[in-house]
Amino acid sequence: MQTDWLIVDGYSLLYRDPSQMKSDLASSRQHLIRHLEAVSGFFAERVTIVFDGRTPMQEPDFHSRTVEIVFSPGDKTADTIIERLVHESPSPAGILVITSDRMERETVMAAGAETMSCGDFLDQCKRYEKRRPTPYPKPPSGHTLGDFFPKQKPKES
16 A cells, blocks of 8 residues: 555554553654654655644654654644645645544545544554565574574594
């Protein structure tokens, strides 16, 4: 499943998946971003996660090389930013928006984007993670190649 641009309603996904919730909101956001980094290549070439506003003193102290992180200004919601991104896109048909907000899904669908609920997205992530190759080979269990060769006696001098 590949699309051009995946746009995620950050808090909608965060609150839909209790496994992402950590001791504080900043840690929870960070964990969610790392999760999206891990699965982003499967879903889209470009990934943007949009969180609802913050005050200027609450600058995020995390970054991502593969996921664009957007905080809505204090006077706008994440939904407003997502709608604007879809409406301003030259090809909204290549956008997949992840949110559990039914009205938001209807709005961006009317603009030409595809949508998926947070629950369906999490199910897709789980399926991908099961199929994804592990980055490092697992250590051998049981026999090793050396077990199949006869032991050599040390040479006497």
